[in-house]
Amino acid sequence: MGVACPEGPRDARNDDEDGESGVSHATQEAASATGRFERAGIDKFEARRAELADAALATLGELGLARTSLREIAQKTDFSHGVLHYYFRDKVELITYCVRRYKEHCVTRYDAIVAESPDAATLSERFADALVATLLDDTAMHRLWYDLRTQAMFDGALLPTVVDLDRQLEDMIWRVVSQHAELAASDVALSRAGVYAVFDGLFEGSLQRHLAGDTAATGRLRTDAVVLLTRLMAEPSS
Amino acid sequence: MGVACPEGPRDARNDDEDGESGVSHATQEAASATGRFERAGIDKFEARRAELADAALATLGELGLARTSLREIAQKTDFSHGVLHYYFRDKVELITYCVRRYKEHCVTRYDAIVAESPDAATLSERFADALVATLLDDTAMHRLWYDLRTQAMFDGALLPTVVDLDRQLEDMIWRVVSQHAELAASDVALSRAGVYAVFDGLFEGSLQRHLAGDTAATGRLRTDAVVLLTRLMAEPSS
DNA sequence: GCAGGGTCTTGACAGTTGTCAAGAGATTCC
DNA sequence: GGAATCTCTTGACAACTGTCAAGACCCTGC
Incomplete structure (x- = not known):
């Protein structure tokens, strides 16, 4: 039972841009625009994304882009490797999300x-x-x-x-x-x-x-x- | 027939350094020191190495280190992918050979x-x-x-x-x-x-x-x- | 012209990768 | 309490990787 997975919160991410832009920082806007999730759900979703992104950042900083696999990132968390594709469309979205997250901590440094x-x-x-x-x-x-x-x-x-x-x-x-x-x-x-x-x-x-x-x-x-x-x-x- | 391959000119490369140095620009010295090859043989060997290295450089410059595979390098030559392991011990030796070859063309540029x-x-x-x-x-x-x-x-x-x-x-x-x-x-x-x-x-x-x-x-x-x-x-x- | 060795091809191996479908748990809401 | 939905696991897939052994081709020297 429960075939809801393939169309779970996946469309909470930016499906509006199928083209070539590739930049995807519209996650929260898209999700709240659909109105499908109440505040708590979104926050939880975003919190887990952030948690996974932090684990990814740790792995990426340690191994570099080329040697970092999704399975190795997941190994730094309490979850299995499949969960990354539930919260991120693909590797590129994960990485760009990570970098944008990291950016905010350092761009006002001086x-x-x-x-x-x-x-x-x-x-x-x-x-x-x-x-x-x-x-x-x-x-x-x-x-x-x-x-x-x-x-x-x-x-x-x-x-x-x-x-x-x-x-x-x-x-x-x-x-x-x-x-x-x-x-x-x-x-x-x-x-x-x-x-x-x-x-x-x-x-x-x-x-x-x-x-x-x-x-x-x-x-x-x-x-x-x-x-x-x-x-x-x-x-x-x- | 002809089982000479596994111990072909492979020992013309630097087997003297089994340790951790990793740098291997002693190819010619090692080969000529053994005395196993007459001049023509060495030159031919070195010429092919250079030819393969040029193809590798073209591929590496185009795709970058992460996306360049040995098969893709070989595809830019008239040979099959196996030949790269005949002329280079592994990928790292190929890359370092390439870079050192490229270096000589640019380090005296100014x-x-x-x-x-x-x-x-x-x-x-x-x-x-x-x-x-x-x-x-x-x-x-x-x-x-x-x-x-x-x-x-x-x-x-x-x-x-x-x-x-x-x-x-x-x-x-x-x-x-x-x-x-x-x-x-x-x-x-x-x-x-x-x-x-x-x-x-x-x-x-x-x-x-x-x-x-x-x-x-x-x-x-x-x-x-x-x-x-x-x-x-x-x-x-x- | 034949043996021998240098050169190269073929095909396979073991491992890894991103991706995804199927389903099991967990949670929430009526 | 049961149904729906969110969350997560499992296992598999196809593709790709570096590596290497087996053998075929070729070319030279005798």
């Missing part, structure tokens, strides 16, 4: 520093310290992000999510650098994309060397970040 | 510019142009390199090759930047690793946006590279 630093020198020092701190604390998550971003160069299905998140990270860095410029009464010498790219390169390089056993990597990151931030300031083009 | 630029401004312009040129010409190879480097953060088997090649790329960039500093009678404000990291970040970011369809990416790369190179010069700390 905003407090930006808001509270009284002068340019303080801002640059605190920013550099924060860079080092997150490299050490969230090593696996950063590694996963770089994996995902690189994979998007080959797999178009990941591209929309990566482009979106990359833009938010660019904004995050730009807030730091433009505020530094304001405090220093200067302009920024590089393009917005360029500013993000150089700090991202500095961070990625430090992460890689840190993971490869270079114990001096974080120290270099700190000093280089301060120097770079200062160097990117130009006299205002009056 | 040396002529360094040697022949009469002043700092010329050097920076030519360097930026060369960056754009190789991004456009060797897109797939660069994408493959970033894939490999990212994968090395998860898979230790790739680490030695990546670390070695990364150091050579760092040297390559350092030659440009230190020469620029000399021509400008300045010092470099960043660490050697930092200098490489920021230019690498600039390049990687431009590559990603270029692949994502951003037609302005290469233009920004050019101007940003010139500005960055200039900004990294510090007054000599007399």
